[in-house]
Amino acid sequence: xxxxxxCESIPERSRLxxxxxxxxxxxxxxxxxYVRSGWTVIEIEGVQTRLEEPAIQIVPPMCIHGFxxxxxxxxxxxxxxxxxxxxxxxxxxxxxxxxxxxxxxPTGDDLPYVDALFxxxxxxxxxxxxxxxxxxxxxxxLISVWLRRQSHEIQQQERSSxxxxxxxxxxxxxxxxxxxxxxxxxxxxxxxxxxxxxxNLTRRYTGLTAQxxxxxxxxxxxxxxxxxxxxxxxxxxSELGFSEPAYFSRFFKRLSGQSPRSFRDQYRTPGRL
Numbered sequence: 344x345x346x347x348x349x350c351e352s353i354p355e356r357s358r359l360x361x362x363x364x365x366x367x368x369x370x371x372x373x374x375x376x377y378v379r380s381g382w383t384v385i386e387i388e389g390v391q392t393r394l395e396e397p398a399i400q401i402v403p404p405m406c407i408h409g410f411x412x413x414x415x416x417x418x419x420x421x422x423x424x425x426x427x428x429x430x431x432x433x434x435x436x437x438x439x440x441x442x443x444x445x446x447x448x449p450t451g452d453d454l455p456y457v458d459a460l461f462x463x464x465x466x467x468x469x470x471x472x473x474x475x476x477x478x479x480x481x482x483x484x485l486i487s488v489w490l491r492r493q494s495h496e497i498q499q500q501e502r503s504s505x506x507x508x509x510x511x512x513x514x515x516x517x518x519x520x521x522x523x524x525x526x527x528x529x530x531x532x533x534x535x536x537x538x539x540x541x542x543n544l545t546r547r548y549t550g551l552t553a554q555x556x557x558x559x560x561x562x563x564x565x566x567x568x569x570x571x572x573x574x575x576x577x578x579x580x581s582e583l584g585f586s587e588p589a590y591f592s593r594f595f596k597r598l599s600g601q602s603p604r605s606f607r608d609q610y611r612t613p614g615r616l
Contacts (some may be wrong), residue, residue, distance in 0.1 A: 373422070
């Protein structure tokens with residue numbers, strides 16, 4: 344029976360790719376990237392974050408992700424198959440699927456504890472012994488519980504923030520309707536707020552205007568289609584609500600800095616982690 348879990352050190356794989364893993368995705372796997380030391384630039388769905396402190400990054404299935412590591416990076420990548428993820432999610436009892444959502448969780452004062460768990464997984468994975476599968480699943484469960492508690496603390500803090508419900512509702516509407524690219528006035532009307540209030544909310548929580556939030560979601564989908572489908576730029580433009588391919592090309596270049604064709608050519612042969 345194949346393992347439902349795989350563990351390797353970050354340097355073990357990344358040095359083979361000159362410390363850079365090009366954007367790619369996994370269909371039915373979750374990865375827990377534990378950076379113990381050294382800086383890392385993490386790219387999740389087109390958004391880059393420079394990490395300079397110990398943390399765990401959850402990379403869910405179908406999430407486009409890439410990494411650029413420093414040569415002094417240290418840590419582990421634990422890859423978990425869907426059956427084990429489903430089992431852990433059921434046991435965690437989180438209101439939202441924790442391990443199927445991207446999230447970055449600094450270890451903070453819990454560094455020794457988190458570090459010991461990943462060290463134990465690596466040791467157990469490399470040296471098969473009786474009860475190995477149970478031990479690996481138990482250790483992964485402990486990491487999942489730690490992540491669940493960090494997530495719970497964040498949620499408790501966010502609930503006390505005014506306007507959070509409207510922002511979440513706006514995010515859900517954008518996800519459902521971004522291909523139609525409705526006007527901000529229409530979004531605001533659906534939410535029962537003014538366009539000015541909606542813009543104030545998005546600026547406060549994301550640093551972007553409401554229109555920029557919509558455009559970033561459209562750009563993300565365009566990037567996904569260019570990398571992972573054989574659709575032409577003209578077909579992608581039509582799917583994303585652009586009346587003319589030329590308008591789509593100008594939109595894409597303005598937000599990404601390169602043409603759709605150049606972007607597609609750049610990611611034809613991405614590295615893997």
